[in-house]
Amino acid sequence: PSAVAEAEARARDAVLTKPPGALGRLEELAVWYAGWRDDPRPRIELPQVLVFAGNHGVAARGVSAFPAEVTGQMVANFRAGGAAINQLAEMAGARLDVHALSLDRPTADFTQGPAMSEAEMVEAFRTGWSAVRPESDLLVAGEMGIGNTTSAAAIASALLGGDDWAGAGTGVDAAGLARKRETIAAGLAANPARSGLEVLAALGGRELAAMAGAIAAARMHRIPVVLDGFICSAAALTLWAERRDALDHAVAGHLSAEGAHGRMLEAMGKRPLLDLGLRLGEGSGAALALQILRGAVECHSGMATFAEAGVSDG
Amino acid sequence: PSAVAEAEARARDAVLTKPPGALGRLEELAVWYAGWRDDPRPRIELPQVLVFAGNHGVAARGVSAFPAEVTGQMVANFRAGGAAINQLAEMAGARLDVHALSLDRPTADFTQGPAMSEAEMVEAFRTGWSAVRPESDLLVAGEMGIGNTTSAAAIASALLGGDDWAGAGTGVDAAGLARKRETIAAGLAANPARSGLEVLAALGGRELAAMAGAIAAARMHRIPVVLDGFICSAAALTLWAERRDALDHAVAGHLSAEGAHGRMLEAMGKRPLLDLGLRLGEGSGAALALQILRGAVECHSGMATFAEAGVSDG
Known part of the structure; x- marks a missing residue:
């Protein structure tokens, strides 16, 4: 800056x-x-909202309350203008770009080895990087991906330690939560990766890699970022693990109702702007928080x- | 409803x-x-922001960091579009109406008796009542008035008990805060009034009475209200003291940095939407919170x- x-x-x-x-x-x-x-x-005149969607091998392990085909169905909903993020982006006067990342080719089940090869991770990271328009003056990166709170919790566990990062996600029941915890533990055991980007490839997903790429590109273009909830923050965490100043251009948009989100933000030194019990993803909380930042800049x-x-x- | x-x-x-x-x-x-x-x-299409300004007899007791003439100067600033509330109202697409209430005739010093006669209070209340446009679909009531955190703290003390409602206001120093506390204690001793509207006349000010009138009128027109900070909440408290359901059409926009605001909201059963350390008044926190409510309605x-x-x- x-x-x-x-x-x-x-x-x-x-x-x-x-x-x-x-x-x-x-x-x-x-x-x-x-x-x-x-x-x-300054003014905020060209805000951009990016939504990345990906499918996860671990979804087959029953870690979500929704079936994996919902990822693709929601992409269609984003494109038709029917999702929460469409309303919030429009209200903010933000451009919304939706990127579906090889939905017919889920990542590998990370309990058996890395979710993505390095090449796959880099491809998704690059998609996110290139999706940022250099003329944007604010970025929100959001996601959709059935199973991705499992991936995000695994990333947090690998990079911050502890085994209590799993939460209810979209609303999984007690048995599902137990499967989620087992899946995360197995994923950590199968993937001894330790650097931020290694963890992103091993335990992440394409939409998380794309968010990381977009957040990194925004920094290069000096575009401030409003972080969304648990999954977006986990993607950001992989950058923070590489370099402690990697998120200096980012503010935490909100505190998600996904239980461990607060601890993740605290680890990164980020204080959320909003605390409204949201846990939807899509960039929704960040798009709402954009109005706070705009209010600040307008005043x-x-x-x-x-x-x-x-x-x-x- | x-x-x-x-x-x-x-x-x-x-x-x-x-x-x-x-x-x-x-x-x-x-x-x-x-x-x-x-x-x-529904949609929020015709939001209205009202700003009422009044002068206070107690301002002469050195309870504020700013001189009383700032009230009138800020009214000119509101009319010229230069204040925070102008930027936030415009950003929200809200109509902004500014009402200066007999600025050349401050209320009486309430350490010597009632700040307003019943007739004066009713006149200000009516100004607020009539300022609400029936076609509005959301109301923010804000204020400006050097000395009015002293008035608001005295109201809270009279209606909720306790003597620790005074705070720094616009930034008074320790000696000023001590004068503020003495002024409030003297005001309570001089005014044994006990009903909400009696307290409003005895310890309030014209802009507080006008806000109370506007909030009451909004209820009649079924216009939801976003409450602002400490002073707006004290005005609302006088209605709540009369009828416990008088604020069912209102939501607390934000938690002010004025220390006792949280306790006042809690007493009325209101949970703030934002907590950003604002303490400006003018309706600024409520106008910002309007975006959250609109986001909810848009989704x-x-x-x-x-x-x-x-x-x-x-």
């Missing part, structure tokens, strides 16, 4: 017509956004200063 | 293309909004059902 733009934005914030600090987190968000955009008075860039407005500054 | 519209909205929510409950609080918000609008598939009314989208429902 640009230290100059940040400093200029901070100086501007100090003379806007409000008591110092009265806009709370909105003030720090605006300064952060200004730094990444290298613009002390920062649109408000009058004390001098301009002729208001006494205390 | 309409029980029929609520039931129809709940039935619709159950068949939308998402796992049950996956939109968390957005789902209950949409059902609540549908009930008040008597429409199982609810815009999403496809499982049957429409051909998605397996688990």
Whole structure:
């Protein structure tokens, strides 16, 4: 980010017509956004929402409340405009691009070895990387993939330790949750991979690799990112495991109801903007949080200063 | 609210293309909004933001970090489009109406007796009542008034008990905070009023009475309300003290950084939508929270059902 733009934005914030600090987190968000955009008075005009879909070998192990064909059915729903993310992206005036990643070729069952070869992982990562439009000024990366909370929990376990990362996902019952825990344990045993990207290939899925690629590309283009829930955060975690500053251009959009999400964000030093009990994925929580970030930027860039407005500054 | 519209909205929510409950609080918000609008598939198309400004006799006691003339200066800023609420209302596509209430005639110093006569209170209440456009489909009531956190804290103390309702307001120092506490204690001693509207007249201000009037009018018109921070909530509290169901059409927009706000919301049984450390007033937190409510309604009314989208429902 640009230290100059940040400093200029901070100086501007100090003379806007409000008591110092009265806009709370909105003030720090605006300064952060200004730094990444290298613009002390920015706007959010071209936000982009990417939704990646992938199928998972482990879905066959009964780890989800929904059958695997729902991934493809939901892609059709995204394309027809019927999903939650369609409504939220439209409300935000965001471009929405949907990428279905080889849905007829699920990843391998990671209890038996890596979910993806290195080549498969890189292919999906590149799809995500290329999906980011360089002219975008904000990115939300979302996903759809039956079985992918199992994959995300396995990634968290591999990179952060502990064996209590599994949650209810889309609403699995107690027996399903037990199968999920066994699947994750078996996946960790079968995949001794340890670097972030090795773990992404071994325990991830194509949509997670694509999200990681998109988040990395956004950094190169200086496009701030709003992270979504548990699965998006797990994808981001693989980048963070490689480099601790890899997510400096990202803010956590919301705290998911998927139980372990809070701990994952905490590990990465991210404080969520919203806490509304969402657990849908698709980028939905991030698209909603985009409005908070936009509110911050609009106040920062649109408000009058004390001098301009002729208001006494205390 | 309409029980029929609520039931129809709940039935619709159950068949939308998402796992049950996956939109968390957005789902209950949409059902609540549908009930008040008597429409199982509503939209938010005509939101209205009202900002009321008033001056306070107690401002002369040094309870604020800003001089009293800032109230009028900020009204000019609202009219010129330079304040935070202007940016947030515009972003929400909301109509913004600003009402300056006899700024050249501050309320009486309530340490010496009632801030307003009954007639003065009723006049301000009526201004708020009449400011609500019947065709609005959402209302935010905000305020500006140097000294009004002192008034709001005194109201809370009178209606909820306890003497620890004073906070930093716009950023008063320790000596100012001590003066604020003394002023509130003196106000309570000088005004034995006990009903909600008696307290509103005795310890409130014109902008608080106007907000109470607007919130009451919104209920009559079945217009859902998003409450703002500490001062707006204190105005609402005077209605709640009269009738426990007086705020059923209102949701708490955010938790203010003004320390005692959380306890006030808790007393009224309201859980805030946002917690971003705002403490500006003007309706700013509520205008931002409006986007969350709109997101809820957009998802609810815009999403496809499982049957429409051909998605397996688990």
